[in-house]
Amino acid sequence: MALLWSLFEGSEVTDNGDEPRSLVTVRAINTTALRAARAWSLRESEPHAWREISRMHGVLLSFLPPGEGPATPVQMIENLRRPMRDWVSLPWDSLPEELGAFPILGGDDELTGEAVEYGSDYTEALFENHEVDTGWIPRWATQTFEKVERSVYTVLVSAGQEEYVATRQLLVEVPAAPRSVVRDEINARGALRTEAYVPLPPDQQFTSSGSAWYVPCPECRWPMHVRGALLTCRYPQHPGRFEVTFSDAPGTLPVVTGPVPAEALDAAEVVSLHHAVWRYITIPGTTEVGLMRWLAKHRGVEVDRWPHKDRWDITARVGDTVFEIDLKDVRYPSQLAAKPPHVRYVVVPDYRAWQIAQLKRTLPRERYTPCTVRTLKAWVKKALGESR
Ligand SMILES: [Zn+2]
Numbered sequence: 001m002a003l004l005w006s007l008f009e010g011s012e013v014t015d016n017g018d019e020p021r022s023l024v025t026v027r028a029i030n031t032t033a034l035r036a037a038r039a040w041s042l043r044e045s046e047p048h049a050w051r052e053i054s055r056m057h058g059v060l061l062s063f064l065p066p067g068e069g070p071a072t073p074v075q076m077i078e079n080l081r082r083p084m085r086d087w088v089s090l091p092w093d094s095l096p097e098e099l100g101a102f103p104i105l106g107g108d109d110e111l112t113g114e115a116v117e118y119g120s121d122y123t124e125a126l127f128e129n130h131e132v133d134t135g136w137i138p139r140w141a142t143q144t145f146e147k148v149e150r151s152v153y154t155v156l157v158s159a160g161q162e163e164y165v166a167t168r169q170l171l172v173e174v175p176a177a178p179r180s181v182v183r184d185e186i187n188a189r190g191a192l193r194t195e196a197y198v199p200l201p202p203d204q205q206f207t208s209s210g211s212a213w214y215v216p217c218p219e220c221r222w223p224m225h226v227r228g229a230l231l232t233c234r235y236p237q238h239p240g241r242f243e244v245t246f247s248d249a250p251g252t253l254p255v256v257t258g259p260v261p262a263e264a265l266d267a268a269e270v271v272s273l274h275h276a277v278w279r280y281i282t283i284p285g286t287t288e289v290g291l292m293r294w295l296a297k298h299r300g301v302e303v304d305r306w307p308h309k310d311r312w313d314i315t316a317r318v319g320d321t322v323f324e325i326d327l328k329d330v331r332y333p334s335q336l337a338a339k340p341p342h343v344r345y346v347v348v349p350d351y352r353a354w355q356i357a358q359l360k361r362t363l364p365r366e367r368y369t370p371c372t373v374r375t376l377k378a379w380v381k382k383a384l385g386e387s388r
Helices: 006-015 021-041 049-063 073-079 113-130 143-158 161-173 179-189 275-296 334-338 355-362 373-387
Strands: 176-178 197-199 206-208 211-214 225-227 230-232 241-245 255-257 270-273 301-305 314-318 321-327 345-348 369-372
Touching: 021 049, 021 073, 049 073, 143 161, 143 275, 161 179, 161 275, 161 301, 176 179, 179 270, 270 275, 275 301, 275 314, 275 321, 275 373, 314 373, 321 373, 334 355, 345 355, 345 373, 355 369, 369 373
Parallel strands: 321 345, 345 369
Antiparallel strands: 176 270, 197 270, 206 211, 225 230, 230 241, 241 255, 301 314, 314 321
16 A cells, blocks of 8 residues: 555645535544543553543533533543444534444443544544644654654655665564564665664563563564453454463463464564554555565566555566556545545455445546455466466
8 A cells, every 4th residue: 555644644634625514523523532532541540641531521512512412521431432423413424434433432441443543544634633732642643653654754755766665575574573683684675774663662562471572463463462461453454362371480481372373472672663654554564565475476477566666556567467556455445535546456455355346436447446455366367377
């Protein structure tokens, strides 16, 4: 997928003065709700959390007709456990279907996967537009988030095509490793140094038998989020929940059980990608690099990675047939129609196959051919058969 620099995309939202009033309102309410829910999830460790919750209650009420909103901050928190469509009256039928359709706070008092996704996709733009206060805001919407994105972006912009590909591939294939291993990988690949790696955050590691450990997500290899003995990847599409069995006996490895095999690794000296880099480069990149590898292992397929520094993702040539491919891993197909790709093959991961019908309806048929990764592979194989 072409890089989703939310920061830069955000400016497009700012420039759009034609948005319906109800859309602006629902986005502002969403931002407020996300902030309140985030504060709630941190209320035991973050001294400002309660103040943030009551402030967000006030902000929320200011967007709603008198008497309609939750009477107290605690009632507001309870409302966040239900889809907003159930408790805010807005002309929902005229708004994009994804808005207001999911609970923001889960039964475990954490933001739901959907809320985090929504936050990652839209929140910075929202904060830019509707900043109600310059105070404490969720971690994934802070200046650091922007700063890291911007610094990695600057490095990639200055790179030549080969360095670009090497750096991009590193950020997909090495989401976490001991610092010395990352350094060796950078040198061996001819990649550029970035500010993408940070010390492994405390909520992505645990201690057992006196040592610190982390468990890479089986899909993206980024250290899974740890809550007690439960482990999950922060990307909701990645395989389910894992559980770790701790041991007090020194020298014994923690045992990880879950839907697919996963193992605990020593966390000493480990650095991992900053959340923003993981979200916007590693996550889409997992599908991109997977497809690149598949194409490259077929004789007769010539593969160009991120041509013109990511104007699109892959060019694959099979004899006279050229597949120019842009991979799109987004939650809602409406996001694609709003920002159409540069090339014909608009390819979605197999787990988003349901989006194809909608993409065929919304993207001009003469310019785009939407398909899944699986379908594209079948077409490439067919072209290989014909070119022999
Ligand atoms: Zn993952």
